[in-house]
Amino acid sequence: MSEGNDGRKYSLETFLIHGNPIDAAWEYSHHVIPPLTASTTFRLDSTGRGAEGFRNFAAVPGSPESERPIYIYDRLGEPTVGLLESSFMQLEGGGSATAFASGMAAISGVLLALCRQGDEIVAHRTIYGCTYSLMINWLPRLGVNVKFTDCRQPAQVETLITPRTRVLYLETPANPTLEVVDLAEMAAIVARANAGRSEEDRVRLVVDNTFATPYCQRPLAHGADIVVHSLTKNVMGFGTDMGGMVVGPKELHAAIRLVRKDFGGVVAPRAAWNILVYGLSSLAVRMDRQMDTARKVAAWLENNPHVACVYYPGLKSHPQHELARRQMVDFKGRFAPGLMIYFELGGPAQGLAERSAKFMDHLANKAYTVTLAVSLGQAKTLVEAPALMTHSVYGDKASTAGLSISSMRLAIGLEDADDILSDLDAAMKAIA
Ligand SMILES: Cc1ncc(COP(=O)(O)O)c(C=O)c1O
Known part of the structure; x- marks a missing residue:
């Protein structure tokens, strides 16, 4: 459900067409089609305001620090990309959303944000080939090791989780075999593993929802912590643009934004606009x-x-x-x-x-x-x-x-x- 100007409730199918024409940093309600901006940098009113913008650019949505947002530079945040992110927060039901240049940029970004040297990931054995490559070729170089298992066998998953596990990662349906994993069961395993753990040491259930899209499945509602997407696929819908998305809890917003800022995998405003205007509105x-x-x-x-x-x-x-x-x-x-x-x-x-x-x-x-x-x-x-x-x-x-x-x-x-x-x-x- 989404809310209109007069507080009436509208379905998410209608929300896909209309989105949120107003956000805290900009107001687009005069446009029938959201504007596409083309400025990589933004004029700052004063040194103090610029400094405040830098301090708070990754502030948690809804926090006092997020109340006076400004745009500074595309890699930190951008109006068209911001609209796409606010749509995804609503569609997936998350506290924060961050768009990336591609699905792989989103997946690598979220794993970088969650894992440090010595940490472990438990992953479903069947996942998209480049995600598998990331896990066997690149993450081990950073000291992050991945154990693969069949997440359709919860008992097996549970035995692989150790105090160093930070992520339980899966796709459902899985690419390409279409195996379906029980998200509530995986969330229960993660909840048991997290009992008594500090916030820093928590295991997070990360689900790639590319095959289903939020239209067919909303993993956060089944207990997942984070959803990742390749927007290049069903969401864009016409095969003309690449994009990725991470939707998660507010407490991970800053870490994911910082990874995007420093590794630089930002989606181009033009791609975000195509995904928003053509992709989302025709998704259903x-x-x-x-x-x-x-x-x-x-x-x-x-x-x-x-x-x-x-x-x-x-x-x-x-x-x-x-x-x-x-x-x-x-x-x-x-x-x-x-x-x-x-x-x-x-x-x-x-x-x-x-x-x-x-x-x-x-x-x-x-x-x-x-x-x-x-x-x-x-x-x-x-x-x-x-x-x-x-x-x-x-x-x-x-x-x-x-x-x-x-x-x-x-x-x-x-x-x-x-x-x-x-x-x-x-x-x-x-x-x-
Ligand atoms: C399930 C899944 N996740 C992630 C990706 C990566 O997405 P992208 O090509 O946008 O980087 C793909 C690409 O095919 C995919 O099928």
């Missing part, structure tokens, strides 16, 4: 349409003799279907299983990789509606081979992450569902 209608098509395509794949397995949280056969029904709901409480589908071709193991490549290549060369490309959440339906592409960094560990060499990830677009099915059918026939 796009997701509804894409989910309708995803349901049809997943059911069709499930009944296709060439397909060995299909994972889509909306299918009754999905191992965590009942959990997904509880956890993935839109603003009106309707089941909202998203637009991503994972599947593998069947048949004899010998030659499976070649048959899968032939299937993908047929789509790449002959299909009109299904494009071979990484990324997701665009008007166009995209297909890719995670084990060979987005998750290739897993290498010989792919099977421990539940990934087969013949894995395929389908990101449903806005085309006519029958046209997508017809292209998939032609590719299936080509490998028969």
Whole structure:
């Protein structure tokens, strides 16, 4: 629910269209479309006011220090980016939101803010390939080590948490296998681990909500501490701009803002504006349409003799279907299983990789509606081979992450569902 000028309540679907036209530092209510500013620096009224701005730029929203905010320099804060952040605070229900240049900038920013040398992270074994790469290639250089586990097995997670653990990290649904993790169960583990810990030593549950978007799932409501997003995907919706977002509690606001200021992963105002004006305002209608098509395509794949397995949280056969029904709901409480589908071709193991490549290549060369490309959440339906592409960094560990060499990830677009099915059918026939 969001509140209008006269205190009346409006749905979050309406909020996606109208946003917050007023914030503490600026007033935009005269514009029908929010203004896009293009000034990397801002004029300061006096030395004292400039100094105050620097002192308080990362002040917790709502605190006395945040009462006289000013804009100083783009990397510290910027009006268009500020509008996007205030929308996300409301959509995810957090006390603070900070936008970044990309999903990876947001994820690395939040992990840098939370971890120091000697700390540990426990992470779900199946996560986006570059997040996995960050955890195995870069964080260990800073003395932060990551233990991977299957978060669908809570008992396993609990045994891995030590006094040095600062983060429990997961994606749900997971990229690319669409495994669904029980957020309330993970939050309960974190709460038990935090009993008696100081604020500094707390474990935080960090959830990548990119696949679901706030429209389909709000992890903070299930007990997560922090939500991260790649806005480049479903939220932007048209594949034209990159962005990332961190939404969390007020007490982490300053740390996350300081990381962004000093590591510099700021989103460009133009990208923030596109995400706000085109992405957010069309999110609900796009997701509804894409989910309708995803349901049809997943059911069709499930009944296709060439397909060995299909994972889509909306299918009754999905191992965590009942959990997904509880956890993935839109603003009106309707089941909202998203637009991503994972599947593998069947048949004899010998030659499976070649048959899968032939299937993908047929789509790449002959299909009109299904494009071979990484990324997701665009008007166009995209297909890719995670084990060979987005998750290739897993290498010989792919099977421990539940990934087969013949894995395929389908990101449903806005085309006519029958046209997508017809292209998939032609590719299936080509490998028969
Ligand atoms: C689940 C998930 N998280 C994070 C990212 C990284 O986002 P970006 O490409 O915006 O850095 C991706 C990219 O595909 C993703 O799928």
